[in-house]
Amino acid sequence: MKIAYLTNGCFQGCQMLNAMVRSGFVPTLCVLQKRPGYNKDGLECQNSSICLTKLKIFIHGIVSLRFLSAFFERRHGTTDVELLELLKRHGIPMLTVSDHNGPATATALSQLEPDIIVLGGAGIIKRHIFSKPKIGTLNVHPGLLPEYRGQSVVPWAIWNGDELGATAHFVDGGLDTGPIVVKRKYEGTYSNTWDAKYKIERFAADVLVDALKVISAESGFSPIKQQMRFKKYMPMTHKQLLYLNLRLALRRIFSSQRRVASQK
16 A cells, blocks of 8 residues: 655654554655754754744743643654654655645645545645545544544543544535544543543554554455534643643542542
8 A cells, every 4th residue: 555644743643653653654755744943854953043932932922822832742752753764764755845835845746646644733625635535634623523523623522521642534614524444442541631632643643553454454444434413622721721721630639638638
């Protein structure tokens, strides 16, 4: 099965690529979208303007609590250098582009004629790209579809007291609305929303492998069409995130106190 892998080098993208090659699903091509402050090889640049931009983002992050998420991902995440080393180790050709929806990506995919495109933190892909492969374009959403579409689905599921999980689905013209290939519930624990997000992104890599196994093993498999009656979630505000994590912290404290009391 000829696979084209589209990523921007984020933590989730690194996890998915690692899981794919471990399971024998080695991409024929990796298309890496450059992020601001990265050179043509996908490596992080260091210059005065970039450092100033990072300083502004950090200051804004302190005010808005975004630095907590960034810190957690950097603490547990995989760097862009490791992604490039992974590609080199397995002999995976890489194309660096400024936009996954741009002409360079479209031309490369037309020449490659992949069976499937796998998205690993690639953002929103337009129809002229996701319609290129013979089988379809596969995305792994960090939530249980169709109940949790949209953004911030991990903290919203925690907020609502629902189960966490990940869903592998084909991409169509909507937002997280494509046919479902594999859906799995996460059975593990987490301490806060950032910990939950990190663990779900790792879990999503395993769900991706499960989906690729289904697609490659069953030529006549039928993905499940989603119901459209469920709502789409919008990003959670920083105040809501703060409240939710305080609530989780208090729950851990009370649970610990109950365990100590029961042992006396």
